Structures are given as structure tokens and as C-alpha cells.
Amino acid sequence: MTEYATTRIQRKNQALIFEAALDVFSSFGFRGATLDQIASTAGISKPNLLYYYPSKEAIHSAVLTKLLHTWLAPLREIDENGDPIEEILLYVINKLHAARDLPRESRLFANEIVQGAPRIKSILETDLRHLVEDKVKILSKWIKQGRLAKIDPYHLIFSIWSLTQHYADFDVQVQAVTGHETSFDEAEVFLNHLYRRMLAP
């Protein structure tokens, strides 16, 4: 057995810890989460938890970095060679479905960013920034070609983030105001109307 192999037990526990950490961090933020809570959610003891990760920071960091890729995947898919409006709408709908299906991931990042992103600021300034720059170039080209309305491509991307993630991050408010479970079908109809109207050249 080599130095870097992971045992069956390690894999099982790391998966348990990951799920528990995502649960707890997304619900209470970094500061609000406790190791005891993560440990008991994972069904293990606190010292056992710290056998797998050296510190609370390390757990948080592991969860954030592992999920960042998943979280940005839909944006990567915007294809230069596709139809502008359909490509953007596909992104919008993919992000909306992500808000519906992965609300914990959404809240994890929301919690971090609303408090100044102290632990992922550098990633936002490099990886995310480069990715957005790439896509902004494509959007700008489309606009120049007259295939999209003349809008600021940065704000277009921000609008998609805010409108879709709102249904995950502020779901309690949405439910409190409407009085029932959030209807993602209604949201989809609404966003479809919004973006088709806004983006038409």
C-alpha cells in the first residue's frame, strides 16, 4: 500500500464529513458552524473529525474549493458558436435548476460572500474573474454583431447570478411572502420572459 492511498474507512468518513460540513456551513456560515455540530451530523466524535482534517478552517476550505468547480460549471458552458439568446437562456435555466437542486451550495457561497469572502476572495479575483472575462468577450462580440441588445455584459452576468441564486439564498423570504413552497416553474416562466425581452437586439 502506497503512502497516498485512501482506505475504505477514510473514503466513507470523508464523504460523511463532507456532507455534514456542507449542511452545517451552508446553514450557519463559517462562524456560526461548530465542530461539534459537524461531527454529530456526520455521526462521529469531534476528535475523530479532527483526525481527518486539521482544523475548522481546513474543513471549510476543503468544501469551498471542491464545490467551486461545480458551482461555476454552468457558466463555462456558454458556447461562442451557439445562438446568443438561446445560450444565455440555457445558462439562466441551468443556474435556476442549480438553485433548486443545490441550495446548500448556493447558500454556502452566499454566506461567505455576504461577509466579505475573507476565505475565497483571492479565488474570486483570479479564477472567477478570468472565467467571467472570457465570457464577457463572447457577449461583447455578440453585441457588436447586433445579435444581442446593447447591454453591459458584466451586469448581464451579475443579473443572472442574483436572479437565480435569490431563490436559493433568500428562499425563506420568498416562502414567507408567498405563503407556499417556492415554485421554480413560475420562476422559469418569469426569467424566460425577462431575458427574451431584455436581450432581443
Place this chain on the structure above:
Amino acid sequence: MTEYATTRIQRKNQALIFEAALDVFSSFGFRGATLDQIASTAGISKPNLLYYYPSKEAIHSAVLTKLLHTWLAPLREIDENGDPIEEILLYVINKLHAARDLPRESRLFANEIVQGAPRIKSILETDLRHLVEDKVKILSKWIKQGRLAKIDPYHLIFSIWSLTQHYADFDVQVQAVTGHETSFDEAEVFLNHLYRRMLAP
């Protein structure tokens, strides 16, 4: 002097505490804020802080309830007798200016809501819900009269909240991606385009 009078010193300290609490709670959330931090920001000692408020919860609650009215003021101003699109755009711009001028207030509520609004859920379900119901009626009437596009009025309101507050709540991300201070003028142009296009009957 009557039983309920406030002295000069009380007024001064309560103002200091309020500012400090808003600063700290909006930056770190309820759990992340500490009494020591609030006290030292206010320039007083912790026991002195607790001379004015009985507990951390009480400070947080005082700040939240005092600001809720301010925070909802722009929505109240939507006027049944005005021009639909202009009334809505006025609300959008007012909310955007609130995000620019009162980012602490915005983040205070964002922090609370993203973690499930444990301390203001009941207010959201009553006061906020009733206010929104009122305005939804007006919007529905406008739509029925053919003066607005056929959209879900609830989602219209949610979209305004998310698009405007995004510039306050997720400002670090916006700045990390663009590389410069957030331009609220650009945001205003963008939102103006978005809502005029979307709302036209």
C-alpha cells in the same frame, strides 16, 4: 422628570451603540458578532453596553426592527394612481440607491435571511407579506388593464429585490470580478433597460 425620559447621555450612547451594532452585525452576522466587538466599536466597555441593552439578542432585535421600516419604505411608495412603468422604475432606482447608500442595512437583512431568518421570520410572514400583497394587487390590476406585460407580480418584486440588493450584499464579488469599485451608474442604465423592456405591455 418622568419615568420614561431619556437623558442626554442615554441618547448619545444609544446612538453610538446603534451605529456600532449595525456595523458589526452587518459585517459578521448575529453569530459572528461579539459583544466585545460592538462595545469597542462604540467606544464603551462591555458591561456598559449591557447597561443599555439586556442582551446580545436585544441589541440585534432593536437594530433589525428599527431598520425594517426604513428598508421597506421604497416599496410603500408605489402609487396606484401613477404610471405603471414609471412607478416600478422609480422603485427600482430607489432600491438601487438604497443598496449604494445603505449597504450595511442591506447586508444586515441578507445575513439574517440567508441563515433562515430565525429572528425575523414572523415579521416577514406578517408585515412584509401584507405589504407585498397590497402591491401585488396594484400590479395585477395594471396587468389586467393591459398597462404592463403579463408577468407574475410576485416574481417581479423578487427580481427587484435581488437585482438591487445584489450590488450591496455581494459587492465583494462584483468588485473582485470587475476589478474596480462598483459603478452604480452603470447598474442604473442596465436596470433601466431591463425593466423597460420587460414591462412594456
Place this chain on the structure above:
DNA sequence: AAAATGTTTGACCGTTTGGTAAAATTGACG
């Protein structure tokens, strides 16, 4: 100026928190 009231502080308390040490237990494997 004295008394009464209002304000501030240092010292302290019990609990929670992130984290550690070492022993005990379990599992892998020849």
C-alpha cells in the same frame, strides 16, 4: 453641600468553542 440618582468599570463566572494527548479499540495482513 448632601443626598439621590444615573453611569461606568474591573473583576469575575459558567459555558461553549476549537483543539490536543494519550490510551483504547479496531482493522489489515503475513
Place this chain on the structure above:
DNA sequence: CGTCAATTTTACCAAACGGTCAAACATTTT
């Protein structure tokens, strides 16, 4: 089965936390 490494637990620690208390200090009232 025995041995060695991997895993888990018990008991614990120091710091940070929300909060208390009684005494000191300041201000207002008589």
C-alpha cells in the same frame, strides 16, 4: 493468531464568549 498500523474515544485544555455584580464615579436634584 499475532503484530503493526489505522482509527476512535475519553479526558482534558486554553481562549473566547455572553453575561453578572458590586463598587466607583459622575450627574442631577434638593
